[in-house]
Amino acid sequence: MSTKTPFETDRGNGGETHQHVPEKGSHAHDDTAHLTTNQGIRVSDNQNSLRSGERGPTLLEDFVLREKIFHFDHERIPERIVHARGSAAHGYFELYESLADITKADLFQRKGEKTPLFTRFSTVAGGAGSVDTPRDVRGFAVKFYTKEGNWDLVGNNIPVFFIQDAIKFPDLVHAVKMEADRAFPQAGSAHDTFWDWASLMPESTHMQMWAMSDRAIPRSLRMIEGFGIHTFRLVNAAGKSSFVKFHWKPKLGLQSTLWDEALKLQAADNDYHRRDLWEAIDTGNFPEWELGLQVFDQAFADSLPYDVLDATKLIPEEVIPIRIVGRMVLDRNPDNFFAETEQAAYCPANIVPGVDFTNDPLLQGRLFSYLDTQKSRLGTANFHQIPINAPKCPVMNFQRDGQMQMNVPKGRANYEPNSLTAHGEDGGPRECPMTGFRTAEGRPEGEEQGGKLRVRAELFADHYSQARLFWKSQTDSERSHIASSFVFELSKVQLQQVPLRVIGNLINVDADLAKRVAAGLGIELPKQNDPARTPFDTDPSPALSIQKNMKETLNGRKIGILIADGSDAAELAKLQKAIDDAGATPFVVAPKVGGAKLSDGKTTKADGQLAGSPSQLFDAVAVLLSAEGTKSLLKEGAAVQWVMDAFGHLKAIGSNPAAKPLLDKAGVVPDAGITALDANFPKAAAKRFWDREPNVRTLA
Numbered sequence: 200m201s202t203k204t205p206f207e208t209d210r211g212n213g214g215e216t217h218q219h220v221p222e223k224g225s226h227a228h229d230d231t232a233h234l235t236t237n238q239g240i241r242v243s244d245n246q247n248s249l250r251s252g253e254r255g256p257t258l259l260e261d262f263v264l265r266e267k268i269f270h271f272d273h274e275r276i277p278e279r280i281v282h283a284r285g286s287a288a289h290g291y292f293e294l295y296e297s298l299a300d301i302t303k304a305d306l307f308q309r310k311g312e313k314t315p316l317f318t319r320f321s322t323v324a325g326g327a328g329s330v331d332t333p334r335d336v337r338g339f340a341v342k343f344y345t346k347e348g349n350w351d352l353v354g355n356n357i358p359v360f361f362i363q364d365a366i367k368f369p370d371l372v373h374a375v376k377m378e379a380d381r382a383f384p385q386a387g388s389a390h391d392t393f394w395d396w397a398s399l400m401p402e403s404t405h406m407q408m409w410a411m412s413d414r415a416i417p418r419s420l421r422m423i424e425g426f427g428i429h430t431f432r433l434v435n436a437a438g439k440s441s442f443v444k445f446h447w448k449p450k451l452g453l454q455s456t457l458w459d460e461a462l463k464l465q466a467a468d469n470d471y472h473r474r475d476l477w478e479a480i481d482t483g484n485f486p487e488w489e490l491g492l493q494v495f496d497q498a499f500a501d502s503l504p505y506d507v508l509d510a511t512k513l514i515p516e517e518v519i520p521i522r523i524v525g526r527m528v529l530d531r532n533p534d535n536f537f538a539e540t541e542q543a544a545y546c547p548a549n550i551v552p553g554v555d556f557t558n559d560p561l562l563q564g565r566l567f568s569y570l571d572t573q574k575s576r577l578g579t580a581n582f583h584q585i586p587i588n589a590p591k592c593p594v595m596n597f598q599r600d601g602q603m604q605m606n607v608p609k610g611r612a613n614y615e616p617n618s619l620t621a622h623g624e625d626g627g628p629r630e631c632p633m634t635g636f637r638t639a640e641g642r643p644e645g646e647e648q649g650g651k652l653r654v655r656a657e658l659f660a661d662h663y664s665q666a667r668l669f670w671k672s673q674t675d676s677e678r679s680h681i682a683s684s685f686v687f688e689l690s691k692v693q694l695q696q697v698p699l700r701v702i703g704n705l706i707n708v709d710a711d712l713a714k715r716v717a718a719g720l721g722i723e724l725p726k727q728n729d730p731a732r733t734p735f736d737t738d739p740s741p742a743l744s745i746q747k748n749m750k751e752t753l754n755g756r757k758i759g760i761l762i763a764d765g766s767d768a769a770e771l772a773k774l775q776k777a778i779d780d781a782g783a784t785p786f787v788v789a790p791k792v793g794g795a796k797l798s799d800g801k802t803t804k805a806d807g808q809l810a811g812s813p814s815q816l817f818d819a820v821a822v823l824l825s826a827e828g829t830k831s832l833l834k835e836g837a838a839v840q841w842v843m844d845a846f847g848h849l850k851a852i853g854s855n856p857a858a859k860p861l862l863d864k865a866g867v868v869p870d871a872g873i874t875a876l877d878a879n880f881p882k883a884a885a886k887r888f889w890d891r892e893p894n895v896r897t898l899a
């Protein structure tokens with residue numbers, strides 16, 4: 200439908216409109232920019248409500264006031280029950296090679312073809328107004344607007360999930376979100392109810408290991424992997440079906456923060472990830488991920504010692520290599536957060552011909568939940584007509600009416616079959632047996648059916664083998680982070696029996712891990728919980744480690760440069776250029792945001808004030824000070840803390856000789872990450888110095 204006012208422009212995107220808000224006073228010059236009500240009536244005065252006399256009562260007849268307040272009163276909609284806090288961007292998927300051999304999905308047919316998409320990243324537990332950097336799983340949801348309809352790949356940044364059956368999802372979410380009576384803690388799992396539940400759910404053990412790892416505290420949304428998690432199916436034109444697992448690999452490599460850094464980031468910038476994504480796109484540094492597939496057949500699935508329908512299991516890349524088939528580029532920020540990011544409605548049930556589900560019981564439950572939740576969140580069964588959700592291909596059916604119906608269907612045909620066409624009327628659309636969605640042929644349905652039972656398949660009972668695999672695949676540094684995260688989380692739990700159950704469970708993963716967690720909490724090692732099925736060991740999978748997969752690159756990173764009055768102008772220019780050349784963004788920090796007077800007498804503006812730009816915002820730092828500058832900063836707690844935190848967060852610190860007293864006061868001890876401001880600095884800045892960690896904090 201189109202009820203466009205003259206003040207809205209059609210953006211040719213599913214009827215998307217853009218309302219012009221005139222600048223103050225501009226209406227005198229621009230004839231198209233008048234302020235109107237939602238009925239299109241021009242508004243003469245947006246400053247004063249209609250009242251009877253200068254000091255008299257405001258009149259009920261003021262429809263301009265009433266409409267404005269009415270609309271404002273209803274601006275908020277229910278936030279998502281999970282994944283409420285998120286940020287999103289537009290972009291495209293580009294196919295590297297035709298996948299016609301394994302799928303008939305249109306977006307996978309032609310090499311080089313681009314498909315528009317909208318991707319939303321989120322935290323899970325916190326509300327819409329919570330912080331960006333809690334320890335949490337990150338949602339990774341991609342809506343592909345294909346020529347054959349929308350396909351939503353609604354995944355996370357962790358390849359497995361807490362539970363095996365959707366019937367447990369409300370319990371998981373109730374347990375992890377803020378506690379029912381007190382409404383805290385917000386956005387975190389470090390509390391009684393989560394660990395009480397988790398300790399009673401051995402199937403969550405593998406995911407607990409991931410959630411306690413550095414995967415749950417990413418450096419940037421641009422540096423996380425994405426996973427479809429479930430085993431899906433691809434179906435080719437001949438009806439042959441293959442199993443598939445979907446992976447997104449970030450071009451910038453994986454990178455995470457340290458726990459102390461994540462905690463301080465929460466104070467430094469609530470919007471750390473949202474801002475990072477926005478700024479990267481805004482400055483043309485478009486984030487990219489490659490799409491990878493693990494494709495396998497029934498015989499291979501049958502040969503595995505775990506069940507491919509179990510979402511608490513993964514298939515190591517070393518067992519089935521990932522076939523990289525295309526890339527996703529996010530190149531446009533939303534025009535409006537609410538209209539697009541907030542109203543985006545993802546649903547794993549949105550698939551296209553050539554992609555199909557499996558009987559994974561977690562996936563099957565999701566197929567119902569999302570459609571259902573969108574109705575209560577967006578208020579109408581017609582939410583698919585909202586521009587961000589509308590397919591970019593024709594939508595034709597006999598569904599009618601409902602709240603907020605935007606379409607105006609013509610004619611009498613609202614049922615099917617009909618013979619109206621034969622009578623010269625438009626009978627409407629018809630079924631398309633050849634190109635329409637069909638459930639995969641060749642499914643071994645016989646083996647997957649049986650009597651009605653509330654049971655799980657036998658191999659689902661193995662809750663520990665892959666948790667062991669994950670633990671074995673980590674570096675020593677990552678293991679100490681995992682053990683310390685368990686200690687931190689359990690230290691917040693007040694129910695005394697809970698840590699004992701968690702540790703008793705961890706003994707099944709690794710005895711040393713369990714001992715370290717007990718020692719970190721200062722409690723006796725409890726007895727081992729009985730495993731439902733004896734775990735087995737496999738070869739480690741290096742692909743599961745972040746540190747083994749980090750790229751030594753400055754691409755997409757940010758380097759803080761601390762200056763003060765008297766800093767050397769030529770050195771600063773040289774440093775900024777070196778950082779820029781290495782692909783990173785230099786960010787100048789000074790005691791005053793107006794800048795510092797440099798050695799050449801000129802004032803250089805700062806990008807941020809010292810007190811508001813702590814070093815956790817940067818991947819590495821440089822300290823460029825004159826002797827006087829150093830002297831004055833020795834008295835500045837924020838400056839000492841700036842250097843101390845960079846050291847404690849294992850970052851490279853480059854400095855000039857005059858800055859040494861500040862480094863000394865911050866307790867900096869020389870190591871490979873402490874460099875002069877020469878060519879060594881950009882090289883060091885591309886790394887974290889894990890070996891330093893035992894010198895700066897006690898880890899479990």
Ligand code: HDD
Pocket residue numbers: 279280281282285319320321337338339340353354355359360364365366368427428429510543544545561564565568569570572573
């Ligand atoms: Fe879910 C949202 C990912 C299991 C029910 N989920 C939601 C989002 C992501 C995921 C990324 C946010 C989408 C957005 O950005 O709007 N969920 C997952 C993954 C799961 C998973 C990777 C397991 C593999 N979810 C899951 C189950 C259920 C749900 C088992 C229910 C039976 N999820 C929902 C939901 C949400 C949702 C309640 C909340 C808001 C929404 O859907 O739109 O329906």
